[in-house]
Amino acid sequence: MMYEQPATGVGRITGQAAVGDPVIEADGLTKRLGKTDALRGVSLRAGAGTVTAVLGPNGAGKSTLIRVLSTLLRPDSGTARIGGYDVVRQPRRVQALIGLTGQALSVDSRLSGLQNLAMFGRLHRLSWPVVHQRSAWLLEVFGLGEARSRPVRTYSGGMRRKLDLALSLISEPPVLFLDEPTTGLDTAGRHALWDTISGLAGQGTTVLLTTQYLDEADALAGYVVFIDAGQVAATGTPAELKQRAGQLQLDLVAAASADLGRLTAALGAFQVATDGPRQAVRVAVGGTGTQAVREVRDITAAAAQAGVRIERLALHEPDLDDVYFQLTGHARPGQTEEAA
Amino acid sequence: MTAVAWAVSDHWEMAKRSLRHIRNDPEQLGNVTMTPVLTVLLMTFVFGGAIKTGTHGSYINFAMPGIFAAVAAFAAVTTTIGVAADMRQGVMDRLRTLPIAKSSVVTGHVLADLARSLIGLAATVAVGYAVGFRPSAGPGGWAIAVAMILLLTFALSWVAALIGVLGTSLEVAQQLAAIVVIPVFLSSAVVPTATMPSWLRLVTANQPITQAIDTLRAELAGQPPGSHLWLALTELAGIIVIAFTLATALFRRRAASA
Numbered sequence: 001m002m003y004e005q006p007a008t009g010v011g012r013i014t015g016q017a018a019v020g021d022p023v024i025e026a027d028g029l030t031k032r033l034g035k036t037d038a039l040r041g042v043s044l045r046a047g048a049g050t051v052t053a054v055l056g057p058n059g060a061g062k063s064t065l066i067r068v069l070s071t072l073l074r075p076d077s078g079t080a081r082i083g084g085y086d087v088v089r090q091p092r093r094v095q096a097l098i099g100l101t102g103q104a105l106s107v108d109s110r111l112s113g114l115q116n117l118a119m120f121g122r123l124h125r126l127s128w129p130v131v132h133q134r135s136a137w138l139l140e141v142f143g144l145g146e147a148r149s150r151p152v153r154t155y156s157g158g159m160r161r162k163l164d165l166a167l168s169l170i171s172e173p174p175v176l177f178l179d180e181p182t183t184g185l186d187t188a189g190r191h192a193l194w195d196t197i198s199g200l201a202g203q204g205t206t207v208l209l210t211t212q213y214l215d216e217a218d219a220l221a222g223y224v225v226f227i228d229a230g231q232v233a234a235t236g237t238p239a240e241l242k243q244r245a246g247q248l249q250l251d252l253v254a255a256a257s258a259d260l261g262r263l264t265a266a267l268g269a270f271q272v273a274t275d276g277p278r279q280a281v282r283v284a285v286g287g288t289g290t291q292a293v294r295e296v297r298d299i300t301a302a303a304a305q306a307g308v309r310i311e312r313l314a315l316h317e318p319d320l321d322d323v324y325f326q327l328t329g330h331a332r333p334g335q336t337e338e339a340a
Numbered sequence: 341m342t343a344v345a346w347a348v349s350d351h352w353e354m355a356k357r358s359l360r361h362i363r364n365d366p367e368q369l370g371n372v373t374m375t376p377v378l379t380v381l382l383m384t385f386v387f388g389g390a391i392k393t394g395t396h397g398s399y400i401n402f403a404m405p406g407i408f409a410a411v412a413a414f415a416a417v418t419t420t421i422g423v424a425a426d427m428r429q430g431v432m433d434r435l436r437t438l439p440i441a442k443s444s445v446v447t448g449h450v451l452a453d454l455a456r457s458l459i460g461l462a463a464t465v466a467v468g469y470a471v472g473f474r475p476s477a478g479p480g481g482w483a484i485a486v487a488m489i490l491l492l493t494f495a496l497s498w499v500a501a502l503i504g505v506l507g508t509s510l511e512v513a514q515q516l517a518a519i520v521v522i523p524v525f526l527s528s529a530v531v532p533t534a535t536m537p538s539w540l541r542l543v544t545a546n547q548p549i550t551q552a553i554d555t556l557r558a559e560l561a562g563q564p565p566g567s568h569l570w571l572a573l574t575e576l577a578g579i580i581v582i583a584f585t586l587a588t589a590l591f592r593r594r595a596a597s598a
Contacts, residue, residue: 070437071436071437072433072436072437092439093439095437095438095439096439098437100433100434100437102430102433102434103430104429104430104433105430105431106430106431106432106433106434107430107431107434108357108431110360110361110364110365111357111360111361111364112364115357115360119353119356119357120434120438122349122353123350123353123435123438123440124438124439125341125346125349125439151364167434168434
């Protein structure tokens with residue numbers, strides 16, 4: 001999917017500050033829900049027309065953050081401003097600027113798709129001609145034209161998701177909050193939604209979305225905020241974060257356990273980690289580009305010279321998954337801890 | 341449009357929503373039509389022969405105003421369930437992020453109850469006529485009677501809304517909804533209060549539903565309602581003010597902490 005980050009992308013240059021006035025600003029937000037500290041001092045900034053992804057494991061505080069920013073929850077401390085308006089003191093002003101698609105489906109299942117759009121359009125104080133025009137357009141865009149007059153309870157899960165998002169867009173809000181927007185969508189639906197979100201950002205909509213899918217953040221967001229246990233663990237562009245996750249790595253899997261020791265010895269000149277159970281050696285590849293190619297050549301040459309039988313080799317480029325597992329301290333599924 | 345016009349529009353949109361629920365889900369009218377109709381038949385053919393009500397002629401003429409009050413109560417119960425369901429569904433999140441008066445969410449259900457009540461009333465009157473209900477009221481008496489039923493519906497709906505807000509779950513709210521219906525039977529609805537023990541009569545003869553029913557009974561019989569009309573109006577107005585204030589205030593608070 002083609003996606004062009006708008007030129008004013010947040011953090012492109014400094015890695016934290018927005019270019020121009022930030023549309024979404026949060027400072028030191030805390031929120032206690034029952035016995036857990038759902039938010040423990042979260043701050044973030046997002047500039048106009050940017051897509052920011054809030055990533056984190058279940059229970060990290062992603063939804064709580066969205067609920068505070070969209071005026072649904074009052075923070076215990078800290079401040080948040082949307083378009084310059086305080087979410088606690090000027091909720092009506094904020095509400096006029098935002099659209100929200102929450103995790104729970106926010107559609108009236110006993111109304112038809114069109115009735116939902118008309119109702120929320122009117123409640124957003126749009127004139128009837130505008131409501132009709134935008135409803136027709138949104139039903140078209142989300143492929144719900146056929147089902148427009150059917151009660152929503154007859155819709156499939158994916159159709160409900162799409163209607164939910166369409167309802168958030170009826171007022172053409174300059175700021176859009178999406179809490180795990182592609183949950184429950186099939187692959188085609190996800191990609192269609194990504195295109196829609198990118199298109200909206202291209203037209204100047206500021207999007208803040210939460211997701212558990214790292215590829216989603218990679219594909220959509222110009223800026224990623226990792227949160228874990230109610231705190232910001234890392235922020236940056238996907239490229240910056242991947243860089244932080246480490247270097248290019250070459251995995252060499254030995255054919256037998258006897259070969260593993262010799263392989264490790266042969267690669268002594270390199271930065272090596274041995275993974276006994278997998279009979280593998282992971283070698284850090286220094287540098288980038290041509291330099292990396294040379295280094296890979298040297299590593300494979302050294303392995304070949306030692307006469308070690310290699311079953312297979314794989315080049316591993318760091319991705320957001322590495323950042324995710326590194327930051328959250330969770331073991332990566334299917335990968336044992338490496339004895340460095 | 342002005343702010344006031346938009347506020348009216350908000351309430352109308354929310355009422356329309358609840359009315360559309362009736363159209364898309366006509367089975368929800370079962371409560372407000374089937375129950376009173378069955379009650380009419382029960383009162384006429386099962387109990388009617390055994391109950392002597394004195395000056396009212398046939399028992400059905402006595403019982404109908406009481407059954408109308410039951411229609412109002414059954415219509416109101418829908419609001420309990422509607423409000424309780426709204427508070428627990430995702431749609432509430434969207435409504436809460438709209439720059440509207442949040443109380444319009446509750447008011448919408450209450451206003452739609454008036455339509456449910458009228459539908460139930462029409463069904464009940466039709467069946468009543470079929471089994472011998474013959475009120476002697478003229479158009480004026482009928483107008484006052486219908487207005488009284490709508491006022492009673494409105495008052496009971498706000499009580500129902502309050503119960504819907506207070507219920508800790510949909511099931512609890514549904515069970516508590518009986519609180520709206522029970523007072524109908526602790527009134528002059530199906531038997532004259534004079535037949536009850538004096539300690540009970542103290543409540544049943546003076547409570548607002550009895551005042552409303554006695555007003556209906558007099559109007560439909562073509563007689564002046566006397567003090568019943570004014571007592572009904574003031575007592576019901578009191579209930580509306582209290583239940584409205586509590587329901588909307590609690591709704592705002594509960595919805596905010598959800």
